[in-house]
Amino acid sequence: MKRTHTCGELREQDIxxxxxxxxxxxxxxxxxxxxxxDLRDRDGVTQLVFDxxxxxGPLKVARTLRLEWVIGVRGRxxxxxxxxxxxxxxxxxxxxxxDITVFNQAETPPFVVQDDVKASExxxxxxxxxxxxxxxxxxxxxxxxxxxxxxxxxxxxxxFLELETPFMVKYTPGGARNFVVPSxxxxxxxxxxxxxxxxxxxxxxxxxMDRYFQIVKCFRDEDxxxxxxxxxxxxxxxxxxxxQDDIFRVIEGLIFRxxxxxxxxxxxxxxxxxxxxQMPFYESMARFGxxxxxxxxxxxxxxxxxxxxxxxxxxxxxxxxxxxxxxSGRYRQDLPQEIVKAMRIPAEHKLSRKExxxxxxxxxxxxxxxxxxxxxxxxxxxxxxxxxxxxxxAFRDAVNAATGASPGDLLLFQIGKEPVVQxxxxxxxxxxxxxxxxxxxxxxxxxxxxxxxxxxPLFEWDEENxxxxxxxxxFTRPYDEDxxxxxxxxxxxxxxxxxxxxxxxxxxxxxxxxxxxxxxxxVFKAMGLRDDDAREKFGFLxxxxxxxxxxxxxxxxxxxxLCMLVSGRESLRDVIPFPKTQRGxxxxxxxxxxxxxxxxxxxxxxxxx
RNA sequence: GGGGUUGUAGUUCAGAUCGGUAAGAACGCCGGCCUGUCACGUCGGAGGUCGCGGGUUCAAGUCCCGUCAACCCCGCCA
Numbered sequence: 001m002k003r004t005h006t007c008g009e010l011r012e013q014d015i016x017x018x019x020x021x022x023x024x025x026x027x028x029x030x031x032x033x034x035x036x037x038d039l040r041d042r043d044g045v046t047q048l049v050f051d052x053x054x055x056x057g058p059l060k061v062a063r064t065l066r067l068e069w070v071i072g073v074r075g076r077x078x079x080x081x082x083x084x085x086x087x088x089x090x091x092x093x094x095x096x097x098x099d100i101t102v103f104n105q106a107e108t109p110p111f112v113v114q115d116d117v118k119a120s121e122x123x124x125x126x127x128x129x130x131x132x133x134x135x136x137x138x139x140x141x142x143x144x145x146x147x148x149x150x151x152x153x154x155x156x157x158x159x160f161l162e163l164e165t166p167f168m169v170k171y172t173p174g175g176a177r178n179f180v181v182p183s184x185x186x187x188x189x190x191x192x193x194x195x196x197x198x199x200x201x202x203x204x205x206x207x208x209m210d211r212y213f214q215i216v217k218c219f220r221d222e223d224x225x226x227x228x229x230x231x232x233x234x235x236x237x238x239x240x241x242x243x244q245d246d247i248f249r250v251i252e253g254l255i256f257r258x259x260x261x262x263x264x265x266x267x268x269x270x271x272x273x274x275x276x277x278q279m280p281f282y283e284s285m286a287r288f289g290x291x292x293x294x295x296x297x298x299x300x301x302x303x304x305x306x307x308x309x310x311x312x313x314x315x316x317x318x319x320x321x322x323x324x325x326x327x328s329g330r331y332r333q334d335l336p337q338e339i340v341k342a343m344r345i346p347a348e349h350k351l352s353r354k355e356x357x358x359x360x361x362x363x364x365x366x367x368x369x370x371x372x373x374x375x376x377x378x379x380x381x382x383x384x385x386x387x388x389x390x391x392x393x394a395f396r397d398a399v400n401a402a403t404g405a406s407p408g409d410l411l412l413f414q415i416g417k418e419p420v421v422q423x424x425x426x427x428x429x430x431x432x433x434x435x436x437x438x439x440x441x442x443x444x445x446x447x448x449x450x451x452x453x454x455x456x457p458l459f460e461w462d463e464e465n466x467x468x469x470x471x472x473x474x475f476t477r478p479y480d481e482d483x484x485x486x487x488x489x490x491x492x493x494x495x496x497x498x499x500x501x502x503x504x505x506x507x508x509x510x511x512x513x514x515x516x517x518x519x520x521x522x523v524f525k526a527m528g529l530r531d532d533d534a535r536e537k538f539g540f541l542x543x544x545x546x547x548x549x550x551x552x553x554x555x556x557x558x559x560x561x562l563c564m565l566v567s568g569r570e571s572l573r574d575v576i577p578f579p580k581t582q583r584g585x586x587x588x589x590x591x592x593x594x595x596x597x598x599x600x601x602x603x604x605x606x607x608x609x
Numbered sequence: 610g611g612g613g614u615u616g617u618a619g620u621u622c623a624g625a626u627c628g629g630u631a632a633g634a635a636c637g638c639c640g641g642c643c644u645g646u647c648a649c650g651u652c653g654g655a656g657g658u659c660g661c662g663g664g665u666u667c668a669a670g671u672c673c674c675g676u677c678a679a680c681c682c683c684g685c686c687a
Contacts, residue, residue, distance in 0.1 A: 027647075027648090029645090029646045029647065029649050029650090030643085030646095030649090031643060031644055031645070031646060031649080031650090032642070032643040032644065033643075033644030033645095034644040034645065034646080035644095035646090036645075036646050036647065036649085038647075047646085047647070049645085049646090051644070052644070053644080066638095067637085080645090081645095082645095083645055083646080083647090085646095085647055087647085088647080091647085108619070108637075108638060109619090109637090110619060110620075111619080111620055111621090111637090112620080112636080112637065114648095116648090118620065118621045118622095118636080119620060119621075120615095120616095120620085120621085120679080120680095121679075121680075122616095122678080122679050122680085123620080125679090175686085175687090176685090176686055176687085177685085177686085195686095196687095220686065220687095221686095222685055222686040223610095223684085223685060223686075224686095225681085225682080225686085226680090226681075226682095228686070291687095292687095364612095365612060365613065365682070365683075366612090366682070366683055367612095367683060367684090420683095423683075427682085427683095471687095472687075499687075506687065508687085509687055556687090558687090581678090581679065581680085582679075582680065582681085583678085583679085585678090585679095587678095587679090
C-alpha cells in the first residue's frame with residue numbers, strides 16, 4: 001500500500017475515488033454490524049467505516065483495533081449522505097474500507113490523546129511524544145515552523161546574511177550564569193555555553209558582514225519561570241551604519257510580516273503608520289511599575305513621592321518619616337531610595353473589604369510590608385483607611401487630584417523601597433486587570449499592543465559590590481547629551497537601548513553599540529573598571545573595535561515568547577517541543593543525571609555531593 | 610536562597626468544619642450485546658502502599674514533623 005492522501009484533505013469532491021490512508025486510531029465506535037474508526041494524522045481526522053455486509057474480513061480486524069494503533073487502509077471515498085458531521089472538516093465523507101493493515105499495536109496510553117486533555121502537565125511531559133500528537137500542539141509546532149520560514153525569508157530579502165556562531169565560548173563573568181563544559185584536552189579549563197551570540201555578532205560587523213541574523217539557541221543557568229527556559233531560541237540580528245530608528249523599522253517590518261503571514265492579521269489597521277509607539281523607560285516605570293507595560297488596560301500608577309515631600313508626610317506618620325529622609329529637596333544618598341505609589345480603582349470595580357484583605361496578602365507575598373487603602377467619600381474624604389483620621393485635608397485633596405480619584409473610588413498605596421514598590425505595584429496591576437476581566441487570564445484577547453521602551457539608564461547601582469554596573473552590557477552607546485554625566489552622575493546617563501514589548505511581554509531587546517573608544521573609556525571608568533580589568537573581560541572585542549569598527553546596533557527577539565503569543569498559549573513549555581520543568585529536569589529522559597565516573601575522571605572533575 | 614499551591618484507581622477528581630461506618634465517581638481498560646456512530650449506547654468486570662518517611666492516637670487519606678516531585682511567584686535572569 002502506498003499512501004495517497006492525508007487524513008485531513010478528503011472532501012465532497014473526492015467521493016468515488018479510491019484512497020489509501022495511514023495514521024493512528026483516534027477513536028472507534030463498534031455498532032456490532034458496522035464499526036466506525038477515526039483515523040488521525042498530523043493533517044486531520046477521517047472516518048473509516050467497516051460494514052459486515054460489504055467487507056466482513058476488514059471488519060473482523062477493525063474489531064481488534066485500540067486507541068493509538070498505527071494502521072493503513074485502502075478503500076473508497078463515500079458520501080456520508082444525511083449523516084454528515086459538520087464539526088469535522090472531512091465530515092462530508094468517509095472511507096469504506098476494503099483492506100486494512102495493522103502496522104503497530106500500541107499499549108494503552110497513560111492518557112487519552114485528545115485536544116480536551118485532562119492529564120496533568122507532569123504526565124504529559126513524561127510522555128511528550130504522545131502529548132505532541134494532540135492537534136493543538138501539532139498546530140503550535142506548525143505555527144513555529146511557519147514563523148521560522150517568514151523570519152528567514154524576510155531577513156534574506158532585506159540583505160541579511162544568516163551566519164552561525166559558536167555555542168562553546170569563553171566564559172566571561174557577569175550577566176547571566178553560564179552552563180559550563182569541561183575541556184578534556186585541557187584539564188581544569190572550561191568552555192561556557194553561550195548566553196547569546198552578542199559578542200560574535202559585533203565581531204561580524206567589524207568583519208564587514210554589514211547585516212547578520214540567526215535563529216539561535218541560547219543557554220542561561222538561571223531559575224526558571226513560566227516564560228523562561230534554560231535553553232531557548234532567539235531571533236538575533238545586527239546591522240552596521242544604522243541608527244536606533246533604522247533597527248526599529250526593520251523589526252517593525254518583520255513583525256508586520258509575521259502577523260500577516262502566520263496569523264493573517266494586518267497590523268496596519270492598528271498601526272496605520274507602520275510604526276510602533278515608543279515610551280521612555282522612566283515613564284513606563286512611573287505609570288506601570290516595570291519596563292514591559294501591558295497597554296491593553298488602565299489601572300495606571302501615580303507616583304506620590306513628590307507630594308509626600310511637599311506636604312511633609314501630610315500628617316501620616318509613616319509618610320512623615322519618609323519625607324524626613326529628604327534634605328533640602330534631595331534624597332539622602334546614604335539611604336536606599338524609598339517611594340510612594342498609588343493605584344486608583346474606579347468605583348465600577350467593586351472590591352469587598354475581604355477581597356482587599358486578600359490583595360494585601362497577595363502583595364505581602366512579594367515583599368510588601370502592607371497595603372494601605374482609602375475609599376473616597378462623596379465629599380472627597382477618606383474612609384476605611386488607616387490614614388483617615390490623621391491625613392491633612394490639603395494632602396488628601398492633592399492625592400485625590402493627582403490620582404484623579406472621585407467619590408466611590410478606592411485608592412491602594414505602596415510605600416517602601418523603590419524596587420519592591422515597583423514590583424508589587426506592577427504585579428498588583430496585572431492581577432487586578434485579570435480579576436476585573438480587563439484582560440484575559442492569558443492570550444491576547446485579539447488585542448496586539450506593541451511598544452518600544454526606550455532611553456533606559458546605562459547603569460544600575462550594584463548594591464552588593466557598591467559600583468555602577470552596566471544595565472545591559474558595557475558596549476551600549478549613551479545619549480550624546482548625557483556623556484558629560486558619566487563623570488558627575490552616572491545613574492542619570494540614558495542610552496540607546498530598547499525593548500520591544502507586546503501585551504506586557506518583553507519580546508526582545510537590543511542596543512546601539514558604542515564604537516567611540518573615548519566614550520568607551522569613560523564608560524569603563526564610570527564602572528570603576530581599570531584598563532586591564534576591561535582587557536581581561538572583553539579583550540578580544542576591545543582589540544577588534546580598535547581596527548575599524550563601523551557604527552552598529554542590533555536586537556534579539558525571543559522566538560519562544562513570540563510563538564507563545566502568536567499561538568495564544570500561556571506557557572513557553574507549550575511552544576517548545578521538548579521543554580524542561582521549573583527545576584530544569586526533562587521528565588521524559590530524566591536529565592540531568594549523574595554520569596559515568598570514568599567520564600568525570602577524563603575531564604578531571606570531582607563532585608562533592 | 611525565600612514564600613505559596615498541589616500530590617487518593619491508568620487518568621481527572623470527590624472524600625467537608627468533627628480522626629472511626631468511606632476506598633467512591635467519571636473517563637479509560639477488560640468481556641458481552643448492538644448496522645449509522647461521531648463525547649455512540651447498553652449490560653457486566655477488573656483495578657488503590659491515599660507521593661515517600663517518621664510521629665501523635667485504641668484508631669490517620671484526614672492531625673503534627675520531615676522529605677521528594679510538579680506548578681506559581683520573589684530574589685536571580687533581558
